[in-house]
Amino acid sequence: MDETVGRRERKKAATREALHRAALRLAAEQGPDRVTVEAIADAADVSRRTFSNYFANKEEALFHADLVRIRRLLELVHAQPLDEQPWPALTRAAEQLARESDGLDPLWLAQRRLIRNHPSLAAHQITAYGAVEQEFTAEIARRLPEAPETPLHARVLAGTFLHALRAATQHWTDHQERPLVEVVRAALGYVTP
Incomplete structure (x- = not known):
């Protein structure tokens, strides 16, 4: 059970990091005002709903x-x-x-x-x-x-x-x-x- 929980937590941390890096990369390329939550989710290869499980908005991700x-x-x-x-x-x-x-x-x-x-x-x-x-x-x-x-x-x-x-x-x-x-x-x- 602990191994499953550990794996799940590592996967969550990796998803959060991927969203953060995608947000930062897109903001640096396009400017923060042009970046959308949908674009961040797409760049991290996750759904909009998954994004919302990790961050309330793009600023939190950044x-x-x-x-x-x-x-x-x-x-x-x-x-x-x-x-x-x-x-x-x-x-x-x-x-x-x-x-x-x-x-x-x-x-x-x-x-x-x-x-x-x-x-x-x-x-x-x-x-x-x-x-x-x-x-x-x-x-x-x-x-x-x-x-x-x-x-x-x-x-x-x-x-x-x-x-x-x-x-x-x-x-x-x-x-x-x-x-x-x-x-x-x-x-x-x-x-x-």
Whole structure:
């Protein structure tokens, strides 16, 4: 039974990845506004209904890998010792994720670079990252002493951290002279929490 479940989960992950890659490729070739859910499903050789089982819309398909990485980052932060101060815990988790991301597919990076600042995708990005920011805020608040200013302190740290990380990643995507982990470490080092 476990082998069947494992195989089923691997097949689901492969389908989700195929849809994501198809969406990204089509958006890079045609522009995000011209891509339809039907075209993504066709390119991934699945039905429209199958697409809907994995993603609510084309924007979710486009940003799937980004959200997987940010969720992985949240897991890494959560795994840091609870008695550790927030910024060192955040930094260590970000560096670990950067090391794990070292072998990103160059084609995926090139496609991602083409669409990352497209105006029609901004609302989705803001909404998606806003939800994740709330989760980071809660994780950081667990690490701070309980006080009236803790919610604001946690929110400011979460926002600062995620923005610095986005800036570092975008910079590295355009300038890959140094390993991602070095760029992340430098960007987070510029911030004094």
